[in-house]
Amino acid sequence: MRIQTSRAVRAITAAVAVGLIATACSSERTDEAKGGEKDTFVFAGAGDPGSLDPALASDGETFRVTRQAFEALLEHESGGSELVGGLAETWESNPAGTVWTFNLRKNVKFHDGETFDAAAVCANYDHWFNWKGTYQSSAVSYYWQSIMGGFAKNEDAEAPKANYKSCTAKDAGTAVIEVNEASANLPGGFSLQALAIHSPKAIKEYEKQDATAKGDAITYPKYSQEAGTVAGTGPYKITKWNKGNKEVSLARFDDYWGAKAKVKNLVFRTISTEETRRQALQAGDIDGYDLVAPADIKTLEGEGYEVPTRDVFNLFYVGMTQSKNKALQKPEVRQAIAHAIDRENIVKTQLPEGGKVATQFMPDTVAGFSDKVKEYPFDTNKSKQLLKDAGESKLSLEFCYPTEVTRPYMPAPQDMFELMKADLEKAGITVVPKAMKWAPDYLDATEAGSCALHMLGWTGDFNDGFNFIGTWFAGKDKQWGFDEAKVFDSVNAASKVTDPAGRVEAYKTANEAIMEYLPGLPISSSPPAIAFAKNVNPPKVSPLTQENFAEVSFK
Structure with missing residues (x-):
């Protein structure tokens, strides 16, 4: 930082x-x-x-390292976003999109000498599905919950319903994964580092250790914090x-x-x-x-x-956690924050050539981007008036930002924070800064909804609009702390459209619903x-x- x-x-x-x-x-x-x-x-x-262990992570710095050691069933073409075979040479689904069959590569070894086969694939998926305790925290198992839902036995009432059903080793070279409902996250989710395949021998060692939590602080299992146990292909x-x-x-x-x-x-x-x-x-x-x-x-x-x-494939945003501060539950306050921040200035002064102001929660390179969303241009006076209308002229908000990190969507986090802080203060909002170390403190705190305002972003995992808007707005999420059926329903409805052209139009409708509600403020997209x-x-x-x-x- x-x-x-x-x-x-x-x-x-x-x-x-x-x-x-x-x-x-x-x-x-x-x-x-x-x-x-x-x-x-x-x-x-x-x-x-x-x-x-990439299954316990959700950040790019972790995945940059683990991607060199672990492989998933599917991968992306080198230098591109098209799905290609990974540990599975070929794959197919049934017409309903609920049964996925993977024809696996032969003669693949894990780093610890174990043989890769269909049983190894199922050992991984069943291991994640049967996580308990702190492993069910969204800060620990973020991607599993995003792609496969909850667990064999949910211990948290807010955990999503499980979509994973089973994994079967049809034979040594064929793994069959079944889900309860078709999802826009598949097959792209099978390419995630968080769902990369580990040695079954290593998994047995993993299962001897627990992650623990005290408040927002999570202690990760020892095997994931030192070399020697983890083993990929x-x-x-x-x-x-x-x-x-x-x-x-x-x-x-x-x-x-x-x-x-x-x-x-x-x-x-x-x-x-x-x-x-x-x-x-x-x-x-x-x-x-x-x-x-x-x-x-x-x-x-x-x-x-x-x-x-x-190429541009990311989004930077300011998150507003409504459950953390009741003032943020007022639409006028969220709109005031949006009008207060000079996004053009951030793009001009902080991003490389080719950076763009964001109007919605996906970059314009993703199919489903809408040119009809409600926009919130920079206007300090309008921001002040909205705060007055909401009875929040003396609003004070804690604003968390990360240290010791640079991300593709935010090249200089503190500099970007200072610009936004100054903008908000010009509109009459008192900003209480809270700096936190990126990993794991900041990531865990934002996932848990511990910050009224925070700055985060997203680089797409695969090329589907649901990988952006579905990441945040498919259901209740502690990071945002709101429950708005119109937003959730529009996002989930889009994910279930099977016709590609129809799905794109449904994503546009979802983007329009999201920006009308304004759960947070998309700031920019950047070509890192x-x-x-x-x-x-x-x-x-x-x-x-x-x-x-x-x-x-x-x-």
Whole structure:
């Protein structure tokens, strides 16, 4: 997180940080200088992963790491958003969309030597379905609940109804997954990292440990916080998580079923600020990094670095948790907040070229985007009048924002927060700032609905409108804290339309209902950039931020 300090202090801080990074990497540079072939690719992300088990995560920093080690039944084409075979070579569903049959790859091994087969697939799905206790918290099992609903026995009255029915190993090479009702989340959900396949032997160890919770704070099981137990089928295996140095190390899996990774070792390092990541690349201490500051793109390109920009496939928003503050239950207050924030200024000053003001909860690159939604243009005076009409002229709201992170949809969280804070205060709203570490504190708190206002975003997992609006508005969600049947019904009705053209029109109708109700404020969509050293042949960049680092090589 970039701290608001003087330019001189920022430069000193960055220089010290780069010096530390250089020390950590000195052995790698020495080996290369001696004439040895460089065998370690070091990539800098903006935040720490939260877990080595992707089933317990919902954030991109975790998935960037785990995606190299775990594979799902389906994947996306390299550099694109089209579904292709993963651990399943082919797949099909019955006409009702409730029975999914997967024809699995042969001769696939897990990192711990176990054999991949249909029984392994079912061991994973049944493991998730039978989670209990804290594992049923939406902050822990977010994606399972989003895609498959609840559990074999729901312990929380607010948990969704289970849609998962069963998994059957028809034979060693054929797994059949049944759900109770067709869903727009399938087959896309079968490609999620959170539903990637683990070794059955590892799962038995997982089941010996519990996640625990105390208030909003969640303690994740030990196996997910250190290398040694988790085991997938990917081109790399996780060998070490050095939390002190903010590094996760992976080694090439030589028994991988597909094309072997081109570089022997892979290291993901956390460098929280954009400036320090850039300086580390320029100093030769890392080989690539994500979320390049908009102002740095042309500088790096001019120096010969490769800085590809991903296509827009994300959304940044301000969430309003109505259950946390009763004032937010008033439509006039939510509208006042929307009119108070100058979104054009945020796009102009904080995002790279190609950034756009958002008018609804999906980018215009997703089918279902509507040009008929109700809009809320920047108007401070109108905001003040709406607050007065609502009897909330002296409104005070806690506003949470994350630290130690940069995300594709919010390049500089604190800077973006400060702009919005100033806008809200001009409209007469007292803002009470609450800064929280991104993972796991901020993510857990926002999932639990602990912040009146918060800033978050979403990068699409697969190309369907329900993956955006269904993520938030298919039913009651603690993050938003409201219960509005018109919104929920419109979103769910769209998800059940089987005709593709009809579904797109239904998504448009749902977007219009959402923005009429205004549960939160969509701010912007951004094309995030990623940078690589001059001696690197980079992977294909993905609009879903699903880069496969096994494609990386050194020139």
